[in-house]
Each structure stands twice: as structure tokens, then as C-alpha cells.
Amino acid sequence: MQNVHLTIDDLAKLKIVPTVGPVAESVFAVDLLRRGAGGAPFAGWRKAVGLKMRRTRPSADVLTGPGGLRPRPAPESEELQQRARGSWLFDLVSSEGPADDVECPDPVIERVHHLGVAPYWAQARTHLQLDRDRRCQLLVSGGIEHLLSTLHAWIDWSPPVLTVASGRAQEIELRGNGLVIVPSLFLAQPMVFADPARTDRAPVLVYPAPLDLDTADALWSTVGAGDRALAALVGRTRAKVLQALTETCNTSELGRRLGISPAAASQHATVLREAGLVTSRRRSNTMLHSLTALGSALAMVGSPALDTGMAEPARSPCGPGPGARA
Known part of the structure; x- marks a missing residue:
């Protein structure tokens, strides 16, 4: 369990942004593919990506197994957990620069980005934006408590501690830096990414955006x-x-x-x-x-629909997403 301790100052600085960007999503997608995770909503995606990998020349780090990538003998998410302990993944998910302009950090991630994320990114980004807008509406209509208590089944809000069942044992003190909350399409379970250097940058809570079968079918089948x-x-x-x-x-x-x-x-x-x-x-x-x-x-033409129940996206404290700086 990751226990995030929030003060009044942290709650005042809470932000919701729409996406960690396609490169960070590609990191999560590598983990999802190697474990064959995601269940039925990702079955079509796993099949399509696996077929693309078998049709193209695999690199030395990528094998054409059933999931498209070499399966790992390690426990589920152990590789991602190890990555989460490094500063580079925190830098990636917390980037405030243009989310689409980040370079892939290694060939495997670049390959999965090219075959499994980039072709679906326009629709995926719309799906994530709409989920973020819905969370903003929950924040505006029900307050912070309602927002935090409905993020995900594996996230529990018992003030002043937010408990995330990520598989890691960690106590996270925000120290007045606030918390960034962001949905993900390819992350299999919620996780908090904190700066190992313990700087004043706010930790990032990434949670899996809901994806039902109808939405998933539209997402994977209407590309182009x-x-x-x-x-x-x-x-x-x-x-x-x-x-x-x-x-x-x-x-x-x-x-x-x-x-x-x-x-x-x-x-x-x-x-x-x-x-x-x-x-x-x-x-x-x-x-x-x-x-x-x-x-x-x-x-959203050709993209999966998600009913937000609102005419205009809530703007505060959600504000512009990453990359909205001058």
C-alpha cells in the first residue's frame, strides 16, 4: 500500500490533468503486454499489436510471443515497480512540457509506442480528456472528498490519508507540494509516482481510466x-x-x-x-x-464516447493540462 498523507495545503494545490502523454503510456503498455493484462477490454488491442509485431522485424529485445513481447518470469508489475523507483519515470509522468514531444527512453518502449500507442493516441487522448472532465465535475459538484473516494476501487480516502493499493509499501508525505491526479489508458493498477530526490515537485497519482467493452471496441476498431x-x-x-x-x-x-x-x-x-x-x-x-x-x-468523431453529463468542461482547479504553459 502507498499511503499518501495530505494536509490542507496539499488539498488546496490538488490538480487534475488529462494525460501523462503517449510516451509514459507506452511504458505502461509494455508492462501490460508482457503480462497479458488488461482483460477483455484490451483483448482486441493485444491481438492487433501482437500481429503488428509478428509482421515487422523484431528487435533483439522484443520476441513475438502471444503477447507480442517476451513474457517476464518476475511477479506482476515488478518491472514497473522497479521503474517507478527511478527518477526518469517520475520525470516522464510529471513533465509539464508538451506531452507529445517527449523522446522514448529505450528501443522497446519506442517500438510499443510506434505500434501500440501512437496509432490510437487521438482517440485515447479524447477518452482521457473526457474522463478528466468528468472528475472535474465530481470535484465541483461533490467536493474533494467525493472526488478522492470515487477515483478507483483500489484507492481509499480516509482523511487525511489516501491509500493506493499499488503493490508497493510506501509512506508519502507531500509536505505542502500538493498532488497531481491523472487518468491513464494503459496502466493496469493505480500508482503514485514520487520524486526519489525528494524535491518540491508534487507526486503524481496515476489511475486507470474506466474502459468498458463497447468503448474499447470503438477505440481499437475505428482508427483512421x-x-x-x-x-x-x-x-x-x-x-x-x-x-x-x-x-x-x-x-x-x-x-x-x-x-x-x-x-x-x-x-x-x-x-x-x-x-x-x-x-x-x-x-x-x-x-x-x-x-x-x-x-x-x-x-470525438470516430472516437469512443464517454458521457460526462456536462455541457462544458470544468476549468478550476483542473485548469489546462500539461504543456499549456507559454
């Missing part, structure tokens, strides 16, 4: 079809703008995500804003862009 439909409706580049804005970001970062200049990104955002699909607000010397309810619905 939704993108084509959305591109036909609004144009290819503006379709990419909508999908990129499932995470709030500023103009410069939007340009980096799309591989276009900030001026071009601003122009596309302006057109979509005039169409009621994007909203923009100024913060200091930068402009932050987010999807409206209609824009979010369009971005």
Missing part, C-alpha cells in the same frame, strides 16, 4: 475512419487542430503539435473560434485555446 470523416467535414489541417486541442494549449505549442508556424496555428484557431468550435482566452502574454462543447463533440 474518424480522422477521414472529420477531415472531410472541416478540412485536414483544422481536423488536426481540433484533435490537438483535446488538451488545452497555447498558440506556439499548437503550432509545434501540428508542425506549422504559430501564425498559421493562430489563423486556424481563429477560423474555428468564429465557427464556435474553439474558445480562446488570454493568460499573461499568451493565448490559450480550448475546445467548446461542439468542438469536443466533433473531435
Whole structure:
């Protein structure tokens, strides 16, 4: 059990962000594949990724077994537990830079990212954004206690201690730094990642976002079809703008995500804003862009649906996700 001790100051600094990014998700996906975990919702994904790996030339570190990767004789999640004790994985899940621009730390993770995460990332990111928005609504309507007590079946909130059944024995004192909460698609069980160097960076609680069979089937089977439909409706580049804005970001970062200049990104955002699909607000010397309810619905074309029960995503204390800095 990981016992996270929260003070009033920590609760005041609690943040919910939409994703740890595709590279961190690839780390979790490697663990999921090697253990054949995830159950029925991931059966289609495991089959598709295993087939891709058998069709492509495997590296020295990747074998084409039933799960696509070499099975490990170690107990479940031991490898991920060992990784969690290192600073590099904490750096990865706590990154405040552009989540899509992080380099893969080793060839196995890069391979799984290429074959098993990147092809599904647009839909996955939308799914995670919607789960995060639903948590924000729970926070706004029911308070922190309601949020923490409903995160996951393996997470228990008994003030002032949040207990996470991660398989690790650890006492985590936040020391007023707060806690970052983020959903994951590929993490099999909730886990708290804390900086081994014991700096003032807030630990990150990553929990598995719910995934039912219908949503999973849509997620694994519609890759590419939704993108084509959305591109036909609004144009290819503006379709990419909508999908990129499932995470709030500023103009410069939007340009980096799309591989276009900030001026071009601003122009596309302006057109979509005039169409009621994007909203923009100024913060200091930068402009932050987010999807409206209609824009979010369009971005979900071909993506799995998740009923949030709300017209607009809650913004505080959830705020912009990672990479929304100037």
C-alpha cells in the first residue's frame, strides 16, 4: 500500500490533468503486454499489436510471443515497480512540457509506442480528456472528498490519508507540494509516482481510466475512419487542430503539435473560434485555446464516447493540462 498523507495545503494545490502523454503510456503498455493484462477490454488491442509485431522485424529485445513481447518470469508489475523507483519515470509522468514531444527512453518502449500507442493516441487522448472532465465535475459538484473516494476501487480516502493499493509499501508525505491526479489508458493498477530526490515537485497519482467493452471496441476498431470523416467535414489541417486541442494549449505549442508556424496555428484557431468550435482566452502574454462543447463533440468523431453529463468542461482547479504553459 502507498499511503499518501495530505494536509490542507496539499488539498488546496490538488490538480487534475488529462494525460501523462503517449510516451509514459507506452511504458505502461509494455508492462501490460508482457503480462497479458488488461482483460477483455484490451483483448482486441493485444491481438492487433501482437500481429503488428509478428509482421515487422523484431528487435533483439522484443520476441513475438502471444503477447507480442517476451513474457517476464518476475511477479506482476515488478518491472514497473522497479521503474517507478527511478527518477526518469517520475520525470516522464510529471513533465509539464508538451506531452507529445517527449523522446522514448529505450528501443522497446519506442517500438510499443510506434505500434501500440501512437496509432490510437487521438482517440485515447479524447477518452482521457473526457474522463478528466468528468472528475472535474465530481470535484465541483461533490467536493474533494467525493472526488478522492470515487477515483478507483483500489484507492481509499480516509482523511487525511489516501491509500493506493499499488503493490508497493510506501509512506508519502507531500509536505505542502500538493498532488497531481491523472487518468491513464494503459496502466493496469493505480500508482503514485514520487520524486526519489525528494524535491518540491508534487507526486503524481496515476489511475486507470474506466474502459468498458463497447468503448474499447470503438477505440481499437475505428482508427483512421474518424480522422477521414472529420477531415472531410472541416478540412485536414483544422481536423488536426481540433484533435490537438483535446488538451488545452497555447498558440506556439499548437503550432509545434501540428508542425506549422504559430501564425498559421493562430489563423486556424481563429477560423474555428468564429465557427464556435474553439474558445480562446488570454493568460499573461499568451493565448490559450480550448475546445467548446461542439468542438469536443466533433473531435470525438470516430472516437469512443464517454458521457460526462456536462455541457462544458470544468476549468478550476483542473485548469489546462500539461504543456499549456507559454
